[in-house]
Amino acid sequence: MAVEKVYLESDAYMVCLTHALSTEREEVMGLLIGEIDEQRVSRISAVIMLRRSDKQPDRVEISPEQLSDASTKAERLAQELDRPMRVLGWYHSHPHITVWPSHVDVRTQAMYQMMDEGFIGLILSVFNQDKVSKNNRIQVTCFQSVNHSPEGQPSQYSRIEVPLHIVPSARVGPACLESLVELPNILRLEESEAYEQIRQNKDLDLMTCIHNAAVYTKSLSHIMDVMTGPLIQSLENRLERNKVRINELERRKEEMLEELRT
Template sequence: MATSCVKLSADVYLVCLNHALSTEREEVMGLLIGEIDQKRVSHISAVIMLRRSDKRKDRVEISPEQLSDASTQAERLARTCGRPVRVLGWYHSHPHITVWPSHVDVQTQAMYQMMDDGFVGLIFSVFSEEASTKQGRIQVTCFQSINQSPEGEPPQYMRLEIPLHIVPSPRLSGPCLETLVQLPQILCQEELEAYSWTHQISDLDLLTRLHNGAVYTKSLCHIAEVVGGPLLQVLESRLSENKRKMMLLQKEREQLEQELKQLSTESS
């Protein structure tokens, strides 16, 4: 049975979008955490970013080890939140291409639905432009796979679009904030793995080794510039806003204490 619709928390949408915008050269991916109600509505409340072991321009893969680790994290989050949350889906980016899933995406989605028929997929199309205005465009779609072949015939999977609703959230939740902070670390780990792999090639000359080192350093600087810097500004703004709210609450507390004291004096 297909999922009736997906309700995506706004802070989860923010984390997924930041991850999708972190690179325009390859696709990124992650897993969605939440719960399904009796009406087959998926409520997505958290997200887990996945580190890519194999960077590809047009394909992403989730290993069984990553899926197992995500399930463990979901169980830990369920104990923290006091709700039965679990892995409900996956997301990945489409830089510079259409938002619609490829045949590989549809096949991958069908494979996940064999394990859980409520599993959904999100695709974020980023770094695209409107043809008429040349302005940047961001699109997101939610889908599942459906078999169109008659019974007994080889499966022919097609995309089934699932209604997606972005649900406002009053603040950035703790799990989403922790995931967002992990983004620069994940990107740096990916670059380190790629650079470490070059050290396994024994016949590289000195010039090539220097070039690889320079590329690695440049990649780290790029991550610090386009991801680390903006993220730090967001966290600093969040800290300033929290301090402002604390001051307002402190003033309100003092005012209430004075009113309470005045009432006590009058009653005595």
């Protein structure tokens, strides 16, 4: 195993989870940004959400262009934070199915490891009901691929779990906040691209065109209802908590200054 363990900042985990919960019909995906040390310990502190060009309920793909853009963003973050940030892995969701990677996921992971042996995969299982409690549960796993075939033989890959630790964070980092705020726009662009592709068909009758436009409008309204509105409310609540915290720190500062003067 090329990576001993992974530390995932809680704000980065929140972004991954929010993205995974944005739809229960298709899988979503993104890239993990961070740094890896000499002890082969990965520390993930930022996330890049990727726009899907082809929505599939059981498959996600990352284009070379998306990987290149992510590498550029990682370099920018490295300059801003003065740390050696780079793309460390990928994540995707499993809505309504088990958290364990499929054989396609394992092969995809193996392909990424050919480019970078430290590359890891993260899967979030969402909208998956517990058979006992009947409640929806969220599961997450971190894995790499290993080839069991002897040299010269066709590759036979299997998954190997990588220990994952969620690291508590008192704040949402700028990079994670930027990704979180970008999510509604990513979902909107996906819907717009799908609608524009349908509109290219000039053989559709009037009623079909009206129906497609109505479905598109409904999709945008759904994004506003389940994503944009709650996100704005969450950020406003966090802002209020920060204001309260600032007032408490200011009061404590005055008390300490008063103690010094006496």
